[in-house]
Amino acid sequence: MFTHYDWNAITANLAFLWDGMVLSLGLAALAIAGGMVGGMLMALLRLSSFKPFAIFAYLYVNLFRAVPLILVIFWFYFLVPVALGRPVGPFYSALIAFVLFETAYYCEIIRAGIQGIPRGQMAAALATGLSRWQAMRHIILPQALRNMTPVLVTQCVVLFQDTSLVYVVTLRDFMTSASIVASRDFKLVELYTFAALVYLVICLAGSSLARYLQHRTAMR
């Protein structure tokens, strides 16, 4: 049934599409790295016994989770240059938006992971003379991270899909590239089908990675 479609439009534009993919992957990778580090710190603040820290983290998380990502991306596009006093370009403004936004989501995943570890583990670690931080670092976080790996990977997959929103700040990611070719060459079905398949493959790879990691560590 696909015989009367012209799939050459894809091969002819592979380099153009690849440029877009490089931007998507690069943005996703940096946002994941930044978001996880931010999320980890935010989760520790959220669980801090020092109330102002906990309240700050609570407000942060709920603020960012209450607004759509596309709005945050757009908002930072205008806000970051004002805040820094100089233009930073759409890529960096989008990256900052992603990191701050994803920090909120990773924070909640990591917080839930930490709280899922039985309280006795912390007590046992403290009882041997470890400091609270050492107990967190050597006992709680390794177990929590192992348990939350599937959810973390899922969040990474969602983040990767969300990079397609950067078209609002004129960035040309993979989705935007496919869209440009589709409308220019009038090959809508071909390009959008191709884009869907590419996202599907990447996301399936992500979820099987999650399964593999979970299986590998479940033995321990």
Add this chain to the structure above:
Amino acid sequence: MIEARNVSKWYGRFQVLRDCSVSIARGEVIVVCGPSGSGKSTLIKCMNGLEPFQQGEIAVDGISVGDKRTNLPRLRSRIGMVFQSFELYPHMTALDNICLAPEKVLKRSRAEAEAKAMGLLDRVGLADHARKHPAQLSGGQQQRVAIARALAMDPIAMLFDEPTSALDPEMINEVLDVMVALAREGMTMVVVTHEMGFARKVARRVVFMDEGQIVEDAPTEQFFTNPGSDRAQLFLSKILHH
């Protein structure tokens, strides 16, 4: 060695400890017993500062536990604790469970910590299981590893919080044997347990608690033959009549 004076603790408005005073001398073994919810576990968790308390004072080797200026991690590193549910770290081998605190807290080298850990594992009869993860060990074996983990810090005293309550009956003795040996070597021990055989064998005194209060603190023989309070008598008749 451990000195608790008029310790009281509340969870919100509920008072879990009422004016508890008890004194444990160096090398002494005492057993704390009483009905569930009587505050036994809470009391020993106050002794190493795992649970805060609002009134009174606890001193371990002359150092006040409740004092805000006390370096609690340092104090805890000198008191071993064994938990009802073992609380081994599931992501580490038995050996790593034992080596962690000596390396991180006492700054011992890996080789030194490992040598000591292997010695302790041998002592609790588990030298062949050093490389296993807790999930591969039985409950009794896990609890023995937990005892070795506490001993690796060269503690001046050991706290046991119902160490055999979560064990299948056939595994209780392997843990109690280790504890009896420890007691006979002169370790200062506070043991929350219902194992009255253990109490008879090694405890110098038995402390009986009910509703957050220390109702009785008597030499072991006296506690069993002639308990001073009705509540202790009732408790004994319930757990000893088989």
